[in-house]
Amino acid sequence: MNLIYIHGLDSDANSTKGLLLDEYCQQHHPDISVHRPDLNQPPQVVFDKLVHLVEELGKGSKVVLVGSSLGGYFATLVSNQTGCPALLINPSTQPHITLQRFDADKGEANALKTDSYQDRVLHTTDGGWALTKADLQWFTRHTLSTVENPSDVEVMIKKGDELLDANLSAAFYRQQGATVTLQAGGDHRFSDFEAHLPQLLEILKQL
Secondary structure, three states, rough: OEEEEEOOOOOOOOOOHHHHHHHHHHHHOOOOEEOOOOOOOOOOHHHHHHHHHHHHHHHOOOEEEEEHHHHHHHHHHHHHOOOEEEEEEEOOOOHHHHHHHOOOOOOOOOOOOHHHHOOEEEOOOOOEEEEEEEHHHHHOOOOOOOOOHHHHHEEEEEEEOOOOOOOHHHHHHHHHHOOOEEEEEOOOOOOOHHHHHHHHHHHHHOO
């Protein structure tokens, strides 16, 4: 079995949750391989890379996506495209809105949409991805509106998420028919992730 851990916005292949998942599987589930791609690239590149990875790994083994925050958004898109099961941790459902916080000109409806304007860097992530206007427009064109395989999608959300609207995310996935666990307290980073690993691995094996 192969797990693909999809990190969030200001993270990389060595994210805390990705490393914890990898180490736990090495110790307790050596038959499970954890893949942690660095996805600090434009969204179309990320999507294409993940779809290709699912297709390659799926040739000889079951593949399950594990996506955190913005990684949960990408996991949903890739699951819709490939049919691959997914476990989502505090997933972002509206990056076309939440990422607007980096755009000081978001209110300028009449701004010239030249190539240089589209390529203007709004934010550089800790992992080195330079988020541009064009990237924000990509997210707008790829708004999450459906979950194609809800029986193969599990969602874990902390009510105490200080960055994303936990109730909004829970409502979206529940309306789509996915299984949602909404936990009291916590934070966006899902700081008690390690304590949940035994439970998460049972969920992953059943997806």
